[in-house]
Amino acid sequence: MVDSAITVSDLSKSYRIQVAGEHVDRITTAVINRIRHPLTRTHFEDFEALRDMSFEIPWGEAVGIVGRNGAGKSTLLKLLTRITAPTGGIIDLGGRVGSLLEVGTGFSGELTGRENIYQNGALLGMGRKEIKRRFDEIVDFSGVEKFLDVPVKRYSSGMYVRLAFSVAAHLDTEILAIDEVLAVGDAEFQAKSLAKMRDVARDGRTVLYVSHQMNTVTALCTSAMFLDKGTLGYYGTVDGAIKHYRDTFEKFQLEQLDAHKRPGSGQLRLSRVAVTEQTQEPDDDKVIEFTVGRNVDVVGKYFVSAHITDVNGAVVVQCDSRLTGQWFDPSDEQSGVLRIKNLWLKPGRYTVDVFVCQSGVFDAWEGADVIEVIEHSPYPELTTDDALAHGMVLADFEFEAR
Template identity: 55%
Template sequence: MEGIAIRVTDVHKRYRLGVFGGTTLAEDIKAWWAKVNGRPDPRVPIGKEHVAQRSGEFFLALRGLSFDVHQGEIVGVIGRNGAGKSTLLKLMSRITSPTSGTIRIKGRTSSLLEVGTGFNPELTGRENIFLNGAILGMRKHEIEAKLEEIIAFSGIEHHIDSPVKRYSSGMRVRLGFAVAAHLEPEVLIIDEVLAVGDAEFQRKCLGKMKDVASSGRTILFVSHNMTSVRSLCNRVIWLQDGKVAMDGPSEEVVTAYLRTYASLNDTVEWTAEAAPERARAFAECFSGT
């Protein structure tokens, strides 16, 4: 693990499709009793016994994902909805565990899947800074040392001693990001948090993240905003169907990604030979050849 901050090895995550977990105790005991006696699970519909065993009722959100991230790298993760980005983040944040495979992360890790997690509406902004910081893994004295800086960054000095329930949604987000931005983890995992606040605050956030990155920390950044991915990351991993579709320098991957999913409204030009298969088929369809 020399110089490697994150190592993801052959990670699979399987979810069950359909209704589950909503069972009652009685049903589960019946199912367990049937299993003990070697009879088929009574919950499985007739004629579907084989399907359930062949994992046809499951959905693989991640199928054999592997990659390494070096210390100090800022890696963007892109991909369409359902490609497995959020699942990957949830596994790395230890919110849920993988079905198989391992993830190793070196150093203190913080993940921001949402800003302002754990705010208590009855407590004041100041009290919530401490609570939120502690939830994210900060010690009390660390928060105290940065309290003034956090309040100044949030830009809501006048409201800091009012209960958070009286805040506007924008104020909550500002406060949440201000706390998060002052964490000092070695590895930072961020999901789409920049899609909040006004333009000026977004610029401020991006600037802060660049600061954090330049101090040698590792950042894993998931976003749909290609502009911020381009400007922030030096390497991008493109996920597709739970696997790595492409991994390389930001410009290359983002360009390839945009080319693949460019919508009809965008103008994309290729030479006849270089055009991807889909575009060629599309063109043929209209030219009638």
């Protein structure tokens, strides 16, 4: 076995993207545009998803990969698992890689769960005897024994991810790469999966874990790297990586004021997002005002989804207008208000992310505004701090003796 699990030198990845010419998603529109503007040429430029990245990961490390959307986390994992090829640089892998990058990656929907286990093992270069030796462990861990001979296209997303994770974690690969798919499973399975990944690292194998959830990175990982716009901003302790992640928020928030720099098609854009009271008590209503521009060329109504995110990047709550039957007309400028009741946030700093969507995303404004919740208990009795130590939010509750 080589000294390091993964050695990366001057790694880069570029994509060729369209930067001029009107984006169309229907052939009729493309034909009309060509008739109206026959001399218009489409121009392209290279987008650097990763730039000059170098690092070395020893055996037995559980490495968290953190960063904001678009930082290059998933791209890096796809390069390390050889799903896509680098534009430049060298990747030296010390062993076989088992990966779970998206729900169902590597699974064939028409095959049964049993057949997919053997197929995945074969793709990793394992013999049938080697797979059979681990088969019972895989099935027992996944909890899908009753559906083992059912085509996986009939599985729920939870069953899919349980079996896919179990295959990736139990087959004898030296490196395990996971891209934040555990959020699909239930809380019990997430806890079991984190424990399994810790065991994998203790056995001398190497774990790579991409996540927005800093609490799971802290619970699982022994080291972490912070990616910022395709570059390696930090590689070291977990606390150090999380600190770099938090320190970039103000810069990121300023950049997001420019709508052209935000993700989304741009057919509709938010022009304003504001929390009416930035400094709040834990039990205050959270009131968020927003304005969306108009575009008469957009066909069909759209919805708005707002997330409240904690300082570690975990989404505390999602408020989606579809759930209340509220849709918005793109032919008029829309001003709206979101009022969140009975959400008792624990003291700390929270950000508001707002998304304008239809079948795809028109605008994604992360870090649009901030809520600062002050240190004050909403409960009538005073007690020690450990009474409030656990959980992501506070609750409006009562105990009764009967």
